[in-house]
Amino acid sequence: xxxxxxxxxxxxxxxxxxxxxxxxxxxxxxxxxxxxxxxxxxxxxxxxxxxxxxxxxxxxxxxxxxxxxxxxxxxxxxxxxxxxxxxxxxxxxxxxxxxxxxxxxxxxxxxxxxxxxxxxxxxxxxxxxxxxxxxxxxxxxxxxxxxxxxxx
Amino acid sequence: xxxxxxxxxxxxxxxxxxxxxxxxxxxxxxxxxxxxxxxxxxxxxxxxxxxxxxxxxxxxxxxxxxxxxxxxxxxxxxxxxxxxxxxxxxxxxxxxxxxxxxxxxxxxxxxxxxxxxxxxxxxxxxxxxxxxxxxxxxxxxxxxxxxxxxxx
DNA sequence: CACAACTCAGTTGTGCGCAACTTAGTTTGG
DNA sequence: CCAAACTAAGTTGCGCACAACTGAGTTGTG
Numbered sequence: 001x002x003x004x005x006x007x008x009x010x011x012x013x014x015x016x017x018x019x020x021x022x023x024x025x026x027x028x029x030x031x032x033x034x035x036x037x038x039x040x041x042x043x044x045x046x047x048x049x050x051x052x053x054x055x056x057x058x059x060x061x062x063x064x065x066x067x068x069x070x071x072x073x074x075x076x077x078x079x080x081x082x083x084x085x086x087x088x089x090x091x092x093x094x095x096x097x098x099x100x101x102x103x104x105x106x107x108x109x110x111x112x113x114x115x116x117x118x119x120x121x122x123x124x125x126x127x128x129x130x131x132x133x134x135x136x137x138x139x140x141x142x143x144x145x146x147x148x149x150x151x152x
Numbered sequence: 153x154x155x156x157x158x159x160x161x162x163x164x165x166x167x168x169x170x171x172x173x174x175x176x177x178x179x180x181x182x183x184x185x186x187x188x189x190x191x192x193x194x195x196x197x198x199x200x201x202x203x204x205x206x207x208x209x210x211x212x213x214x215x216x217x218x219x220x221x222x223x224x225x226x227x228x229x230x231x232x233x234x235x236x237x238x239x240x241x242x243x244x245x246x247x248x249x250x251x252x253x254x255x256x257x258x259x260x261x262x263x264x265x266x267x268x269x270x271x272x273x274x275x276x277x278x279x280x281x282x283x284x285x286x287x288x289x290x291x292x293x294x295x296x297x298x299x300x301x302x303x304x
Numbered sequence: 305c306a307c308a309a310c311t312c313a314g315t316t317g318t319g320c321g322c323a324a325c326t327t328a329g330t331t332t333g334g
Numbered sequence: 335c336c337a338a339a340c341t342a343a344g345t346t347g348c349g350c351a352c353a354a355c356t357g358a359g360t361t362g363t364g
């Protein structure tokens with residue numbers, strides 16, 4: 001039990017594998033919309049609340065500006081979002097950039113919802129089990145984040 | 153309930169976030185060994201069974217040669233592994249490359265084990281809960297992999 | 305033997321993630 | 335008012351992931 005941990009016994013490895021597997025399941029469906037999974041997450045965040053700033057999006061997705069900025073650049077190039085610097089909604093602060101869905105980006109909402117339904121079904125788990133798994137994972141993430149600095 | 157799924161409600165997003173969080177927890181500890189998380193996984197696979205071929209490693213880690221090959225290149229450059237083409241252990245097949253721990257790579261085993269222990273503790277979950285979570289995740293991954301082609 | 309089908313490892317190109325840094329703009333304290 | 339501290343977004347560099355492809359080597363079939 002204190003012996004070398006085997007790959008298959010590790011919860012972390014299971015997490016890493018499961019995460020990639022589910023993104024792989026999304027991939028062919030998102031491909032048809034011209035989206036990657038992280039791009040899809042950005043749109044989900046905007047369907048929920050449009051016009052967020054770059055940092056607010058980063059907080060929602062737990063990603064820093066070094067990841068979000070180029071991601072938004074590609075989403076803008078694809079015509080799904082628009083960036084506005086120093087908009088009145090951010091108090092005219094010229095540092096802030098708000099991100100807004102274009103018509104094309106808003107239109108993806110319906111098809112996007114269908115995809116999440118399909119993935120939920122493909123998991124082979126009941127709705128209740130999925131909720132329970134989600135809550136366990138969020139609890140896990142929270143525990144890690146609070147201990148993050150203590151273990152350095 | 154059929155409305156637009158919110159980010160925080162999605163099990164997939166929880167998975168994606170948890171996976172990155174746990175790798176982030178490993179990072180500072182692995183940094184000290186000069187390893188990334190995927191590189192650490194390769195070493196774990198080799199501590200378990202040394203001298204595997206590149207494809208066998210890929211199967212163990214669920215990664216293709218396009219990811220594993222450069223990964224091994226970096227591990228070899230760092231002096232932790234050695235690659236041998238057409239070794240007798242693979243029947244002299246000149247296509248096959250077997251990967252072997254160097255002394256330096258083998259020595260990391262003890263410190264690597266300690267790290268997995270620390271991470272397990274930092275999760276804030278009991279041993280039983282971690283096992284249960286791991287099994288749920290593996291079940292989840294398995295379900296997805298079998299349905300993968302059906303949902304295209 | 306010949307040669308097509310296949311297998312294995314590796315390369316190329318794109319898009320994340322993340323650390324470290326840069327630049328522009330805002331706030332704070334003297 | 336002005337300089338220092340801070341904040342927001344973006345850039346750079348590196349290491350994955352993954353699709354698509356390449357080329358060397360092996361196997362199967364006639």
